[in-house]
Amino acid sequence: MKYLNKGIEEIHELLKSKIIKPIDLVEEAFENIEKNQELNAYITLNKEEALKTAKELEDKEVDNLLFGLPIALKDNIVTKDLKTTCASHILENFIPLYDATVVEKIKAKNMIIIGKTNMDEFAMGSSSRTSYFGAPKNPWDKNKICGGSSGGSAATIAARDVLFALGSDTGGSIRQPASYTGIVGMKPTYGRISRYGLVAFASSLDQMGPMTKNVYENAVLLNALVGKDEKDLTSANKEEEDFTRWIGQDIKGMKIAIPNFLMGDVVSSEVKGKIEEVISLLKEKGATVDYIDIKYLENAMTLYQIIAMGEASSNLARFDGIRYGFQAENVENIEDVYLETRGQGFGDEVKRRIMVGSYLLSGENAKVYYHKALSIRDDMKKEFQKAFQNYDLIIGPTSVTTAYDLSDPMDDPRKSFMDDVLVIPVNMAGLPGMNIPVGFDKNHMPIGMQIIGNYFEEAKMYQLGSFIEKELNLDLTPGGEK
Amino acid sequence: MSNYISTVGVEVHVELKTKTKIFSNSENGYGQMANSLTNVVDLAYPGTLPTLNEEVINLAIRAATILNCNIQRKMHFDRKNYFYPDISKNYQITQNDTPIGYDGYVEIETSSGEKEKIYIEEMHIEEDTCKSAHRGNRTLLDFNRAGVPLIEIVTKPCMKSGEEVKLYLEKLRELLSFGNISDCKIEEGSMRADVNVSLRKEESDPLGIKAEIKNIGSISNAKLGVEKEIERQTKLYDNGETFLPQTRRFDDKLGDTVLMRVKETGNDYRYFPEPDIPYVIITEEMIEKAKKEIPMLPDERREKYKELGVSDINTTKLVANRSLSDYFNTLLEEKTNFKTASNLLLGDIAAYLNKKEKEITETTLTKERFLELIKLMDNNTLTSKNLKDILNEVLESTEKIEEIMKEKGIENITNDDEIKSIIQKIIEENKESVNDYKNGHDRAIKYLMGQVMKETKGKANPKLAMDILTSCLQEL
Numbered sequence: 031m032k033y034l035n036k037g038i039e040e041i042h043e044l045l046k047s048k049i050i051k052p053i054d055l056v057e058e059a060f061e062n063i064e065k066n067q068e069l070n071a072y073i074t075l076n077k078e079e080a081l082k083t084a085k086e087l088e089d090k091e092v093d094n095l096l097f098g099l100p101i102a103l104k105d106n107i108v109t110k111d112l113k114t115t116c117a118s119h120i121l122e123n124f125i126p127l128y129d130a131t132v133v134e135k136i137k138a139k140n141m142i143i144i145g146k147t148n149m150d151e152f153a154m155g156s157s158s159r160t161s162y163f164g165a166p167k168n169p170w171d172k173n174k175i176c177g178g179s180s181g182g183s184a185a186t187i188a189a190r191d192v193l194f195a196l197g198s199d200t201g202g203s204i205r206q207p208a209s210y211t212g213i214v215g216m217k218p219t220y221g222r223i224s225r226y227g228l229v230a231f232a233s234s235l236d237q238m239g240p241m242t243k244n245v246y247e248n249a250v251l252l253n254a255l256v257g258k259d260e261k262d263l264t265s266a267n268k269e270e271e272d273f274t275r276w277i278g279q280d281i282k283g284m285k286i287a288i289p290n291f292l293m294g295d296v297v298s299s300e301v302k303g304k305i306e307e308v309i310s311l312l313k314e315k316g317a318t319v320d321y322i323d324i325k326y327l328e329n330a331m332t333l334y335q336i337i338a339m340g341e342a343s344s345n346l347a348r349f350d351g352i353r354y355g356f357q358a359e360n361v362e363n364i365e366d367v368y369l370e371t372r373g374q375g376f377g378d379e380v381k382r383r384i385m386v387g388s389y390l391l392s393g394e395n396a397k398v399y400y401h402k403a404l405s406i407r408d409d410m411k412k413e414f415q416k417a418f419q420n421y422d423l424i425i426g427p428t429s430v431t432t433a434y435d436l437s438d439p440m441d442d443p444r445k446s447f448m449d450d451v452l453v454i455p456v457n458m459a460g461l462p463g464m465n466i467p468v469g470f471d472k473n474h475m476p477i478g479m480q481i482i483g484n485y486f487e488e489a490k491m492y493q494l495g496s497f498i499e500k501e502l503n504l505d506l507t508p509g510g511e512k
Numbered sequence: 513m514s515n516y517i518s519t520v521g522v523e524v525h526v527e528l529k530t531k532t533k534i535f536s537n538s539e540n541g542y543g544q545m546a547n548s549l550t551n552v553v554d555l556a557y558p559g560t561l562p563t564l565n566e567e568v569i570n571l572a573i574r575a576a577t578i579l580n581c582n583i584q585r586k587m588h589f590d591r592k593n594y595f596y597p598d599i600s601k602n603y604q605i606t607q608n609d610t611p612i613g614y615d616g617y618v619e620i621e622t623s624s625g626e627k628e629k630i631y632i633e634e635m636h637i638e639e640d641t642c643k644s645a646h647r648g649n650r651t652l653l654d655f656n657r658a659g660v661p662l663i664e665i666v667t668k669p670c671m672k673s674g675e676e677v678k679l680y681l682e683k684l685r686e687l688l689s690f691g692n693i694s695d696c697k698i699e700e701g702s703m704r705a706d707v708n709v710s711l712r713k714e715e716s717d718p719l720g721i722k723a724e725i726k727n728i729g730s731i732s733n734a735k736l737g738v739e740k741e742i743e744r745q746t747k748l749y750d751n752g753e754t755f756l757p758q759t760r761r762f763d764d765k766l767g768d769t770v771l772m773r774v775k776e777t778g779n780d781y782r783y784f785p786e787p788d789i790p791y792v793i794i795t796e797e798m799i800e801k802a803k804k805e806i807p808m809l810p811d812e813r814r815e816k817y818k819e820l821g822v823s824d825i826n827t828t829k830l831v832a833n834r835s836l837s838d839y840f841n842t843l844l845e846e847k848t849n850f851k852t853a854s855n856l857l858l859g860d861i862a863a864y865l866n867k868k869e870k871e872i873t874e875t876t877l878t879k880e881r882f883l884e885l886i887k888l889m890d891n892n893t894l895t896s897k898n899l900k901d902i903l904n905e906v907l908e909s910t911e912k913i914e915e916i917m918k919e920k921g922i923e924n925i926t927n928d929d930e931i932k933s934i935i936q937k938i939i940e941e942n943k944e945s946v947n948d949y950k951n952g953h954d955r956a957i958k959y960l961m962g963q964v965m966k967e968t969k970g971k972a973n974p975k976l977a978m979d980i981l982t983s984c985l986q987e988l
Contacts, residue, residue, distance in 0.1 A: 108559040121558065128552055130559055227559040233787035262561050263789055341787060344593050347602035348556040352653075364651075368595050391593070391782035400784050 034058050035190045035507070038095060038247050045092045052098030052142060053084035059100040059144050062191040069176075070166045071185040073105045074113045075145040083142050095250055096139040101194040102186050105146035106153055107238065108227040109133055112143070116229050117151045117161035120349050120356045120375030130227020131259045132196065132238055139254050144192055147182030151377045152346065153203055153231045155179050156449040159440055160379040167436065168211060169508040170475055174433040177207030177449075183241045184211040188508060194251050195241040199463075200231045201334050202428075202453025204239045208465035209428035209478025212506045214248045214495065215241045219486050220460035221266035222252075224259030230345040232338035233264075235457045243506065245466065245496040249273035252488065268486055276493035282316030284494065285421045291327040292426025292452055292480075301427045304469040304477045308425075311501055319425075324417055326410040330455040331447055333410070336390055336403040337458075343387030349375065382443065411459045418484040423494055427452055428465045428478035452480065462488050466495045467506055476506070516711040516749065518742045519719055520677055521669035522734075524684060525662050526694040527640060527702040528571045534639050534661035535562035535605060542700055546654040554659045556600035561788050568661040569612075569792060572637050573802035575663055575693045576613030578809065579632055584610050585794050589637075589786040594779075597653055598641040606638035608783045612663075612794070618687065620679040630680045631668040638662050657701075663693075669708065669719060674738035681705055681731045686810050690834065698730055705734055709741040711749060720745075721754065725769050727761035737762045737769055744769070813837060820850040829858050836862065839872045842879050852886050860896075860903055875907040884913050892973045898922045923971055928980065931964075931972050935981050938963045939988070949985055957981065 033041055033055060044050045060077055080100070087098050103109065106116045108126045110133075115121045129137070136143065150160040158181025159165040166181045168174040169189040176185045180197030184207035187195050197204040199217035208215025216239045223238050230236060240251035253274070258267040288309070293302060309319050351357030351371035358370030376384070390399045417424060430452060440446070456463035462485070465478040479498070483491040530540050536553035553560045576583050587610035591603040616632035642658040644651050665684065671677055685696040685703060696703040705728050710720035723745070725737045741760070748755055760769040808816070810831050817827040817840075830837045836857050843853060857872075865872060877885075885906065888894040894917065899906075905916045917923070938960060939946055948956035964977050 108557075114558070116558070124558070126559070127557065226561050229558040230561075230788075261563060263563060264561075264787075340784060344591050344603050344782070344784070347593060347595065348558070348600065350595070350597075350602060352597055353555050353600060354557065364597060388782060391784055392780050396782065396784055404785075 032058065034062065034100070034193060037244075038099070038193060038250060041099065041193075042092070042095050042097070045098050051084070052087045053081065055098060055100055056080050056084040056142055056144070059192050062189070063145070063186070066169070066186075066189045066191060068167065068172060069169060069185045069189060070164055071147055071182040071189070071191070072102070072145045073115055073117060073148050073161075073163050073182070076109075076112055076143050077145075079112070080142050080144055087140055087142075090140065094139055096136075096141050096194075096254055099141050099194060100144040100192045101136060101141045101196070102144050102147050102183060102192050103133070103196050104149055104180050104183050104198055104238075106149060106198055106229040106231075107133060107146075107196060108229065109143065109146065112146065114146065114229070115162070116153070117149045117158075117163055118376065118380070119162045120351075120371070122162065122356060124355050128227070131224035131261060132255050133227060135254055135257075141194070141254075147180070147186060147195060149182055150179035150203075151380050152229070152342075153179040153198055153200055154342070154379050154383055156202070156206060156446045157436075157440075158182065158207070159436070160377055162377060165436055168433050168475075170212065170433070171473070173435055173437070174475065175210065175436050175438075177210035177429075177433060179203040179207075180215075180241065181207050184208055184213060184215070187211070187213045187241050187243055188506075190243065190507060193242065193247060196238055196255075197241045198228055198231075198236060198238045199453075199457065200235045200237075201338060201457050202450040204241060205428050205453045205456075205463055205465040205478070205480060206450055208241060209467075209480075210433035210476065212467040212470075212476030212478070212504075212508075213241055213243055214245050214464065214466050214499075215239065216248050216252060216464040216488065216491075217456065217462060218252060218256070218488055219266070219462045220457075221264050222268075222462070222486070222488070223255045224257070224262040224265045226259055226261040226265075230341075232341040233345060234341060235334075235338060237457075245492055245499050246274060246277055248464075249277060249489075249492045266486070271489060273489050273492055276489050277496045279493055279497075280316070281312070281494055281497050284312075284317040284423070286312060286317050286319045286494075287322045287417055287421040287424045288319060288426055289324045289327055289417075289424060290321055291324065293321070296430045296448070296451060297427055298431045300471045301429065301431060301477050305425075305427050305479055308468050308479055308498060308502075311498070315497075315501070320421070322417060322421075324455075325413045326406060327455050329406060330410065330458045331451055333403045333407050333458055334454045335386075335447065336399045337407065339383045339387035340390045340400045341387070343384045343391065346376075346380065346384055351375070379443075407458050410455070414455075414459045414461060415484075422490060423487075424482040425494075426480050426482075428480040429453075432471045432473070432475035432477055456480075456482055461485060462491060464488075464491050464495055466499055467504060468498065468502060469504065516713060516720075516742075516746055517715060518672050519669045519710050519712065520671040520673070520738055521708045522667045522671070522677055522680060523706045523708075524665045524681070525640075525704045526575075526665065526688055526696060528568055528661040528663060529692065529694055530565055530567045530571065530661055532565055533659035534565050534568050534637070535659055537563070538659065540660050541656065542702070544656055546652070547656060549656040550658065554600065554655050556602075562605060562786075564789055564792070565661065568637060569794070569798070570802050570805075571661075571693050572612045572635070572663055573794065573799055574691055574806055575665075575688060576616065576635060577799070577803055578687050578691045578693075578806060579613065579616040579618060579635060579665065581613030581616030581632060581635060583794060583799060584612050584614070586610070586791055587612055587794065588791045589789045590783045591786050593782040596641075597651065598644050598658075600642065600655065600658060604639060604641065605786055605789070606664075607636035609785070611636035618680060618683050620676070620683050622679065623675075628676070630676070630683075631670045633666045633668045635663050635665040638664060669710075674735035674742075677707060677738050678731055678735040681734055685731070690809050691806055704728075705731075707734060707738055707741075709738055709745065711742065711745045722757050723755070723769075724759045724775075725762055726759060726772065729762065729764060733762050733764070736767060740768050807838075808841060813841070816844065817850070817854070820844075822850055822854045826851075826854040826858055830854060833858075833862070835871050835873065843883070846879075846883060848883055848886050849890050852890055853882070856882075856885065856889065860899060861907070864903055864907055876910050877907055881906070881910075881913060888913060888917075892976055893917075894922070895974055897974075928976070931968075931977050931980050932984070934967050934972070935964055935977070935984050938967060939984060946985065946988065950988070957985070960985075
């Protein structure tokens with residue numbers, strides 16, 4: 031009997047009525063993962079501990095919707111006593127001393143951590159191919175990438191190994207792989223979820239978020255993750271709310287905008303066509319949809335590169351092999367410790383970004399590039415605010431194409447950034463963005479649509495997302511119903 | 513030797529007296545087992561983030577106020593990026609763009625009694641680094657100090673001599689320790705000074721080549737270091753030589769500065785605003801609160817004590833002893849003899865405290881008992897000699913002082929008539945000495961006084977007895 035392809039409420043009832051036990055779900059999850067081993071979705075499995083936790087839960091009351099459910103975590107989220115590698119050689123054997131705040135929250139709900147998922151090294155990349163442990167594969171076509179950097183989390187959800195996964199999104203790293211693998215991925219408003227325990231890539235952009243097979247489950251998981259955390263000064267103090275509260279409601283009268291930039295020439299006609307179909311649907315159901323211009327969106331990629339690489343060059347400075355992590359052998363002096371440890375410990379893409387970032391902050395460059403980027407970023411935020419004065423939500427495609435081949439060349443860094451050109455503006459503005467699957471291309475690879483909300487309006491995004499999901503009623507299980 | 517104009521600027525780092533560190537909740541302590549006061553934040557474990565200790569902001573505002581600085585109303589922190597094992601993140605969180613205080617001054621008094629302002633360019637908040645100990649070819653790291661809050665106070669290059677530097681540092685130490693901002697213990701590293709010295713020919717010339725002196729272990733060494741450096745540079749210039757901008761350290765044993773390193777051009781710290789800490793808005797209320805918490809500062813104390821009739825020397829001694837001065841200040845609203853109070857505190861009581869290594873607050877001398885003691889001394893019920901006999905009890909028990917005196921059998925005859933009749937008896941019995949006295953042998957009065965004390969078994973109030981004896985003798 032299979033349970034993990036069922037809906038969360040059904041599983042919850044089964045657990046509550048003791049027809050199944052958490053251990054049944056954990057065992058099933060590991061069977062699935064083993065069967066899908068080829069996907070290379072995981073870096074570390076937490077089998078022993080997960081089984082032990084599941085056993086312990088048998089004596090506890092099933093007191094919330096997430097109780098006893100397996101969850102996979104991107105491997106840049108710090109887990110006490112469980113290896114956290116960031117898919118890097120430099121942290122290959124790193125076992126953290128503490129739990130990230132989100133991990134504490136997950137444990138408080140009695141969810142069970144199944145393992146740590148594969149990703150681009152330090153979340154730097156858009157195809158998960160910069161992973162020290164090899165790239166994860168797309169369950170829809172194992173010759174294709176599953177996007178990145180949260181590629182492993184996307185793959186394991188798309189393959190229906192588990193119900194829940196967490197990703198992180200600095201420049202599209204939840205939404206873009208969600209789009210390539212046909213799942214729902216939410217990057218909440220910057221500050222919604224505490225970043226304490228997320229290994230920093232670009233501090234002013236990083237945000238974790240839920241990755242699930244449908245909108246409702248995504249909202250349920252988000253409920254458990256949010257909240258002000260005194261350990262993260264950038265976390266937001268917001269009143270508690272139920273993100274599922276508008277799911278199922280009509281969208282009549284909803285005002286939706288499409289920035290022309292998101293439907294520009296870089297977007298493939300297949301993707302564009304699918305988005306246009308959704309637009310027709312929305313209009314038919316009583317929403318208004320307008321094409322608008324939002325200034326500075328075309329600059330977002332440049333701003334992103336300056337800000338993200340600048341911050342990354344500083345954030346990754348702590349990996350020096352002195353206090354934890356890999357340390358190069360046969361070093362003569364402190365200079366060598368740094369050069370050799372970091373030279374051997376980091377992969378090419380990480381090194382490239384550290385170098386570019388260091389350059390961008392050097393001397394006068396900080397003023398010419400970084401400070402200027404911050405100022406244009408503020409202007410961009412204001413432009414988004416203008417749009418939200420007239421519209422409830424913004425939509426557009428998530429990616430310019432569907433997932434491409436794993437064997438495509440990796441030597442052009444600009445190509446990697448192009449993969450994220452549509453998702454990055456959201457990070458720059460700190461807005462929430464979500465991918466929902468809206469169809470397939472001619473090779474039956476998923477196409478994703480992005481929904482962008484105003485600050486802290488995730489509930490409204492879920493409302494529209496679930497409406498579209500229900501109307502389209504797609505079969506999103508790779509290889510058909512299991 | 514030619515004449516040059518010397519220019520000196522000083523940078524002082526002061527550790528703030530807070531319970532916890534600036535960016536984590538580890539204890540801020542000194543002298544503990546290595547690395548016992550650390551946590552994952554201090555050690556820069558992956559995923560950790562800084563928090564911000566509000567008390568640091570409060571103390572920094574207080575310091576800025578005491579140093580007559582303008583206060584930044586919207587400030588942020590910056591990252592100073594550099595690789596060195598003493599900083600776990602390989603960047604230090606500091607303030608580069610928006611120092612909390614700027615354009616201040618401190619007033620010093622030169623030996624000629626003139627007041628002079630030392631101008632402060634800026635003061636900013638930052639975190640301390642860890643302590644490294646070099647053992648052979650290994651280095652040991654103690655992160656207890658990592659993340660201890662610091663303020664760095666930078667003067668304008670406005671001083672000219674070692675003497676000025678000394679007076680400035682003394683003043684700064686006095687202000688910041690009386691302000692309860694820092695312990696300012698140079699020997700424990702809670703106050704550290706670096707000085708910059710350069711020479712030029714004329715005021716109109718640009719500043720000369722700079723040498724920075726680090727690792728200065730005391731204020732007198734700061735003075736000496738500046739003087740030695742001026743000497744060294746003068747000699748070089750006189751010989752037609754020059755030198756590269758450099759960092760030197762003061763060597764205690766040599767009593768001189770030695771070269772540490774020649775400064776590399778353009779240290780590139782890649783400063784940028786710390787994205788993990790939002791902007792801090794400093795409100796009027798925060799400033800008011802900080803101002804209200806400033807204890808009475810030394811200059812004000814000095815003025816007050818003089819007003820109350822305390823001698824100059826006692827005033828100086830009191831202000832130099834913070835805890836006695838604070839104790840003394842609790843009397844300010846009372847009607848008492850402040851002169852006696854200061855004599856008592858700085859005399860027998862200070863001697864007792866020193867011997868027992870105690871603070872005045874650790875004794876049983878409440879304000880009420882101290883006032884009683886002052887009264888007893890003032891009306892001669894208790895003599896200084898008596899006080900020595902009962903001081904331990906006065907400072908260690910809670911009994912009334914009069915009770916202690918009774919138990920010890922101290923009962924001073926303070927009745928004039930009683931003493932007078934005894935004195936007359938003594939005069940009768942010692943004609944010879946009386947004659948000696950009359951013949952100008954002053955020593956004779958001491959003998960007579962001794963007889964009086966003997967007769968009264970030491971109970972006659974000596975001052976009173978002496979007065980009466982003198983007048984009786986003069987009447988003869």
